Amino acid sequence: MTITDAAPARLGDDVGACSSAPVDPCGSESSEARIIRDVLSRVGDKWSLLVIRMLHNGPLRFTQLQRSIDGISHRMLTQTLRNLERDGLVSRTSYPEIPPRVEYAATDLGRSLALPVLGLVEWASGNHASITDARDAFDAARD
Amino acid sequence: MTITDAAPARLGDDVGACSSAPVDPCGSESSEARIIRDVLSRVGDKWSLLVIRMLHNGPLRFTQLQRSIDGISHRMLTQTLRNLERDGLVSRTSYPEIPPRVEYAATDLGRSLALPVLGLVEWASGNHASITDARDAFDAARD
DNA sequence: CTGGATCCTTGAGGATACTG
DNA sequence: CAGTATCCTCAAGGATCCAG
Numbered sequence: 001m002t003i004t005d006a007a008p009a010r011l012g013d014d015v016g017a018c019s020s021a022p023v024d025p026c027g028s029e030s031s032e033a034r035i036i037r038d039v040l041s042r043v044g045d046k047w048s049l050l051v052i053r054m055l056h057n058g059p060l061r062f063t064q065l066q067r068s069i070d071g072i073s074h075r076m077l078t079q080t081l082r083n084l085e086r087d088g089l090v091s092r093t094s095y096p097e098i099p100p101r102v103e104y105a106a107t108d109l110g111r112s113l114a115l116p117v118l119g120l121v122e123w124a125s126g127n128h129a130s131i132t133d134a135r136d137a138f139d140a141a142r143d
Numbered sequence: 144m145t146i147t148d149a150a151p152a153r154l155g156d157d158v159g160a161c162s163s164a165p166v167d168p169c170g171s172e173s174s175e176a177r178i179i180r181d182v183l184s185r186v187g188d189k190w191s192l193l194v195i196r197m198l199h200n201g202p203l204r205f206t207q208l209q210r211s212i213d214g215i216s217h218r219m220l221t222q223t224l225r226n227l228e229r230d231g232l233v234s235r236t237s238y239p240e241i242p243p244r245v246e247y248a249a250t251d252l253g254r255s256l257a258l259p260v261l262g263l264v265e266w267a268s269g270n271h272a273s274i275t276d277a278r279d280a281f282d283a284a285r286d
Numbered sequence: 287c288t289g290g291a292t293c294c295t296t297g298a299g300g301a302t303a304c305t306g
Numbered sequence: 307c308a309g310t311a312t313c314c315t316c317a318a319g320g321a322t323c324c325a326g
Binding site: 032033035036037038039040042044046049050053069070085086087088089109112113115116117119120121122123124125127128130131133134135137138139 | 175176178179180181182183185186187189192193196212213228229230231232252255256258259260262263264265266267268270271273274276277278280281282
């Protein structure tokens with residue numbers, strides 16, 4: 001999703017009738033499609049996973065995050081952090097000092113997300129070569 | 144990535160110097176960031192995973208895919224299939240008949256991708272409720 | 287039926303300036 | 307230092323038409 005500049009959004013959060021089965025509740029194909037889209041819109045944006053990843057080792061302040069994430073803009077970091085906080089994946093602790101200090105930390109939920117994500121990363125890292133080769137072959141074939 | 148309407152693109156495919164370690168080769172933080180972005184730009188678009196998912200059970204024709212994926216446009220299906228084919232995740236078999244028939248199937252690589260993806264889906268499905276709750280709490284808190 | 291090509295809308299996301 | 311608001315750009319992606 002990656003929130004629009006304004007609105008709270010609230011898109012299809014209609015899990016209602018389905019009991020909490022591990023995968024594909026209600027047996028319909030489209031429900032799994034919804035789940036896939038859900039998870040993708042949550043962590044599939046440009047920065048969320050990188051933030052989660054950085055916070056996996058321990059809490060960090062806003063500026064530390066900004067420096068360590070390379071390329072992220074001030075605006076997108078705030079926005080990404082708000083989203084993650086809203087989804088309960090990251091916690092925010094503000095110390096009323098001068099100058100202000102704010103620490104962000106991954107919640108248990110956030111850390112639990114890191115696991116399956118790591119699976120994906122491993123896959124990517126392990127099959128990077130195959131993909132590159134496939135691309136080269138494909139591009140070569142379409143002379 | 145989700146290719147632009149034209150260009151072959153070829154962005155940062157510079158794995159060169161790194162030996163093929165399973166995760167985080169070369170030990171630098173930014174290299175893992177690159178991997179994450181790589182995998183996201185490959186499967187993190189709106190449709191790729193859904194196509195991979197549909198093809199996991201067996202080959203399907205273009206129109207079958209379009210009907211089963213709900214919401215995908217003609218244009219995006221072609222585009223997504225081209226990308227997946229280029230990356231070696233999907234194979235395309237065209238039967239020179241009239242009317243033409245084209246079958247798409249997941250390759251071994253494509254099926255291997257489905258595994259870690261399933262992990263993510265399970266996570267999403269298992270923690271959907273927690274996230275929804277977190278959101279409600281968050282939205283309620285900011286009166 | 288499959289697959290381009292073209293047009294057009296929308297929103298993600300960067301740059302920047304301003305507040306506490 | 308942390309956060310918000312405004313402006314602007316550019317590409318993702320839908321609709322549609324044409325071709326083999």
